[in-house]
Amino acid sequence: xxxxxxxxxxxxxxxxxxxxxxxxxxxxxxxxxxxxxxxxxxxxxxxxxxxxxxxxxxxxxxxxxxxxxxxxxxxxxxxxxxxxxxxxxxxxxxxxxxxxxxxxxxxxxxxxxxxxxxxxxxxxxxxxxxxxxxxxxxxxxxxxxxxxxxxxxxxxxxxxxxxxxxxxxxxxxxxxxxxxxxxxxxxxxxxxxxxxxx
Amino acid sequence: xxxxxxxxxxxxxxxxxxxxxxxxxxxxxxxxxxxxxxxxxxxxxxxxxxxxxxxxxxxxxxxxxxxxxxxxxxxxxxxx
Numbered sequence: 001x002x003x004x005x006x007x008x009x010x011x012x013x014x015x016x017x018x019x020x021x022x023x024x025x026x027x028x029x030x031x032x033x034x035x036x037x038x039x040x041x042x043x044x045x046x047x048x049x050x051x052x053x054x055x056x057x058x059x060x061x062x063x064x065x066x067x068x069x070x071x072x073x074x075x076x077x078x079x080x081x082x083x084x085x086x087x088x089x090x091x092x093x094x095x096x097x098x099x100x101x102x103x104x105x106x107x108x109x110x111x112x113x114x115x116x117x118x119x120x121x122x123x124x125x126x127x128x129x130x131x132x133x134x135x136x137x138x139x140x141x142x143x144x145x146x147x148x149x150x151x152x153x154x155x156x157x158x159x160x161x162x163x164x165x166x167x168x169x170x171x172x173x174x175x176x177x178x179x180x181x182x183x184x185x186x187x188x189x190x191x192x193x194x195x196x197x198x
Numbered sequence: 199x200x201x202x203x204x205x206x207x208x209x210x211x212x213x214x215x216x217x218x219x220x221x222x223x224x225x226x227x228x229x230x231x232x233x234x235x236x237x238x239x240x241x242x243x244x245x246x247x248x249x250x251x252x253x254x255x256x257x258x259x260x261x262x263x264x265x266x267x268x269x270x271x272x273x274x275x276x277x278x
Contacts, residue, residue: 005256007209008275009216056223064216074276168220175224 002063009067010161012074014154017083019093021150022076023109026096028146028162029072030106032118033138039065041119041135045128051183054125054176058132061169068162073104075158124197125184129177133170140166201253201272208249208256211242 028034042062049055080093080102088097095111106114120131143163150156186195199207218235225231246256254268255261261268 003257003259006269006272006275007205007212007256009209009213011206011209012276013278053224053226057220060216060220060223064220070275077276078278168217172220172224179224 002066008071008074009064010071010158012071012078012154012158014075014078014152016152016154017081017087018079018152018155019083019088019091019097021152021155022079022083023091023093023096024146024149025072025075025079025109025155025159026105026107027109028139028142029069029076029104030114031108031112031142032115033135033142034106034108034114035065035069035072035139036106036114037116037118038135038139039063039069040116041121042132044119044121045132048121048123048128049125051125051180053179054129057172057176061172064165064169068165071158071162075155076104077102079155125180126177126197129173129180132173133177136166136170136173140170204245204249204253208242208245211238211245214238215242 030036039062042058042065046055046058046062049058080088083093083102088094088102092109096105096107099105119135120128122128140163143159143166146159147156147163150159184197186197188195215235215238218231218238222228222231222235250256250260250262254272258269
């Protein structure tokens with residue numbers, strides 16, 4: 001189960017409205033490499049894990065990703081709440097605004113609603129962990145793309161923090177994969193030429 | 199310390215504690231990290247208690263008042 005804490009993981013205080021930047025950053029809320037995908041990926045994959053290290057890691061990182069989802073939602077909210085309709089109309093946020101106003105909706109920057117096709121969850125621990133390593137790299141890349149197009153220091157300090165967390169998670173998932181590969185127990189499946197691993 | 203300063207300090211302690219939690223997940227044998235975790239946890243718990251007494255609960259279960267539902271009174275994290 002979970003308990004909500006009434007605080008962010010990292011402070012966010014954005015002064016200048018910027019609907020264009022919000023329309024880019026929403027991708028890390030509901031896009032394919034976003035925080036919603038990340039949390040759902042890890043919190044679903046944990047059920048397939050055999051060892052306590054990986055069960056703990058997926059639970060803990062999956063929970064942190066929910067805190068990051070809240071942070072990205074906070075950035076979008078603070079970038080749009082004082083934006084005028086004219087500012088929004090003349091920005092790439094215009095199409096989003098017609099459906100959602102200044103609300104926070106899980107979609108990518110190109111307008112696709114959140115899609116669970118962006119995540120994978122299998123019964124094979126190694127398959128899952130390799131997907132997780134890639135997912136952290138993809139999210140890091142998207143945060144770097146955001147840094148390339150954003151010149152707001154209030155936003156960038158938060159994006160830099162989130163980017164650093166992707167690197168820490170990648171490191172921890174790599175360590176977990178090493179442990180799983182050392183401890184995993186594989187048995188041949190009769191007549192198929194493959195192995196089942198536990 | 200005002201609310202924002204104390205909250206920031208609490209966020210810092212909690213972050214150190216959480217990042218050590220992840221490290222300990224994959225290095226459970228690291229005695230030095232365990233000791234630091236213990237010391238940070240104590241500091242975080244003491245500061246959280248002080249913060250909640252002054253400014254209201256961080257989690258609803260710590261409402262700490264028989265006459266007031268304090269969970270509603272402080273600003274929400276996305277507000278600035």
